[in-house]
Amino acid sequence: MNGTATNRRAPANPEQARQYADWIVAVAASRDRAAFARLFAHFGPRVKAYMFRFAGTQEMAEELAQESMMQVWRKAHLFDPQKAAASTWIFTIARNLRIDRLRQRKHIEVDDSDPTLIIDESPIADELVNQSEQAALIQAALGELPQDQRVVVELSFFEEISHSEIAERLKIPLGTVKSRLRLALGKMRGGLEGVA
Amino acid sequence: MNIKHHPTDETLLAYAGGALSQAMELVVATHMTLCPLCRDKVAEFEACGGAMLNVNQSLSMDSDALDHVMAMIEQESANENARVTPAEMPRRVAVGGSITGSAVPSLPTPLASLLPDNILSLEDIPWRTLAPGVKHFPLKSVQTKGTVRLLKIAPGVSIPDHGHGGHEMTLLLKGSYIDDVGRFRAGDVADLADDIDHQPIADTAEDCICLIATDAPLKFNGILPKLLQPFIGM
Numbered sequence: 001m002n003g004t005a006t007n008r009r010a011p012a013n014p015e016q017a018r019q020y021a022d023w024i025v026a027v028a029a030s031r032d033r034a035a036f037a038r039l040f041a042h043f044g045p046r047v048k049a050y051m052f053r054f055a056g057t058q059e060m061a062e063e064l065a066q067e068s069m070m071q072v073w074r075k076a077h078l079f080d081p082q083k084a085a086a087s088t089w090i091f092t093i094a095r096n097l098r099i100d101r102l103r104q105r106k107h108i109e110v111d112d113s114d115p116t117l118i119i120d121e122s123p124i125a126d127e128l129v130n131q132s133e134q135a136a137l138i139q140a141a142l143g144e145l146p147q148d149q150r151v152v153v154e155l156s157f158f159e160e161i162s163h164s165e166i167a168e169r170l171k172i173p174l175g176t177v178k179s180r181l182r183l184a185l186g187k188m189r190g191g192l193e194g195v196a
Numbered sequence: 197m198n199i200k201h202h203p204t205d206e207t208l209l210a211y212a213g214g215a216l217s218q219a220m221e222l223v224v225a226t227h228m229t230l231c232p233l234c235r236d237k238v239a240e241f242e243a244c245g246g247a248m249l250n251v252n253q254s255l256s257m258d259s260d261a262l263d264h265v266m267a268m269i270e271q272e273s274a275n276e277n278a279r280v281t282p283a284e285m286p287r288r289v290a291v292g293g294s295i296t297g298s299a300v301p302s303l304p305t306p307l308a309s310l311l312p313d314n315i316l317s318l319e320d321i322p323w324r325t326l327a328p329g330v331k332h333f334p335l336k337s338v339q340t341k342g343t344v345r346l347l348k349i350a351p352g353v354s355i356p357d358h359g360h361g362g363h364e365m366t367l368l369l370k371g372s373y374i375d376d377v378g379r380f381r382a383g384d385v386a387d388l389a390d391d392i393d394h395q396p397i398a399d400t401a402e403d404c405i406c407l408i409a410t411d412a413p414l415k416f417n418g419i420l421p422k423l424l425q426p427f428i429g430m
Contacts, residue, residue, distance in 0.1 A: 040261075040262050040265070043249075044262075045257055046252065046254045048255040049253045049255040058255075062261065066257075070265055073265075073269055083239075084242070084243070084246075085246055087246030087247060088239075088242050088243045088245070088246035089246070090246065091246040092245075094249070095213070095245065105218055107214060107221065108221040108224075108225040108306045109225055109306070110225055110228045110235060110305075110306065111229070111306070114229055114305040116229055116230070116302070116304045117229055117304075118231065120232035120233070131243075135243055135247060135250075138244055138246075138247045142244070142247050143251065154248060154252070156210065156215065157245045157249075159215070160214065160215045162210070162363075163210070178206060181205075181206060181209065182205065185205060185209065188244050189240055
């Protein structure tokens with residue numbers, strides 16, 4: 001967390017995010033191995049670091065990272081660049097696989113084809129969001145968070161602990177955890193206003 | 197559906213990060229099926245997760261990792277070509293092999309998928325009496341340290357005043373109830389932290405049905421409910 005390991009910072013630029021999305025689309029459309037190798041080079045080590053936070057051993061982290069990347073290959077046809085950025089989609093694959101393997105259960109999710117799904121029919125909801133631009137904005141906002149806010153966001157994604165456990169860990173009151181989180185999320189989402 | 201009460205942002209963030217118990221995930225995903233607003237929020241929080249993944253540390257993979265994965269993929273596609281792909285199984289088939297009754301399931305998929313296969317709607321639930329005017333159906337297949345159950349409360353009946361040793365989340369599926377926090381209708385979620393005491397009352401002429409998950413046993417206030425607690429397992 002204090003930047004001792006390889007801390008290669010990916011540039012927060014929408015071109016880069018679009019490139020990742022194009023590679024996934026190429027894997028889906030033509031089983032493009034070169035595109036997959038590029039995705040693997042970028043996301044593989046990042047997914048491994050994510051898995052290491054939960055699995056605790058290099059071996060397990062490596063195995064889970066390889067398996068996540070296999071799912072990227074297998075599920076590429078399900079990737080919709082209008083619904084999620086590449087990094088978001090790969091994050092959810094890694095998260096679900098982690099829960100599946102380490103907790104031995106499924107992460108319960110909304111089924112997009114569920115007949116009981118209620119759709120927002122307001123005109124604003126129809127506007128297409130550019131997911132790659134959005135991902136770049138969130139990433140830029142993340143880079144600008146003060147350290148105390150960034151830590152609580154990081155713990156929320158990289159540890160399976162509740163907010164009261166975060167409070168214990170950081171030796172700060174629960175209310176402080178919640179207010180730091182709210183501030184951080186506000187900033188990360190705030191950059192999105194008016195982006196379509 | 198006019199939803200007024202949602203899970204807190206912290207709960208939605210924990211859902212996106214994969215830090216909730218399965219019982220809490222069930223309540224959140226069932227609510228999200230009915231609530232486009234919370235689906236949007238969770239999508240944004242997942243994008244935050246993606247950004248974290250992108251900017252955070254990386255750990256070098258084994259030097260032969262890509263070769264290994266490609267070999268597995270080759271193997272897999274060879275196997276796939278060798279066997280006839282079975283037609284995709286329909287998710288739920290009505291008893292007797294034909295679709296009878298309502299074609300549209302009334303239960304959102306996250307909830308339906310954790311109920312026994314013969315339960316297709318709220319009418320099919322084999323309720324068990326828990327207390328006068330209160331019936332329940334525990335969901336046994338969900339992983340939790342607390343409890344997760346469907347609760348059916350008769351009009352005018354109140355659940356004994358209680359606080360929580362942990363997080364409690366309730367999703368209203370039918371009818372309504374009122375408590376110290378406000379009035380809850382179908383689709384609404386009461387997302388209560390561990391420091392809140394409340395005493396919900398079903399307040400309309402129809403039964404109130406809700407899905408309720410806790411991460412720790414509830415703590416009842418008052419002597420009689422305390423005596424009942426070991427028996428009713430709440």
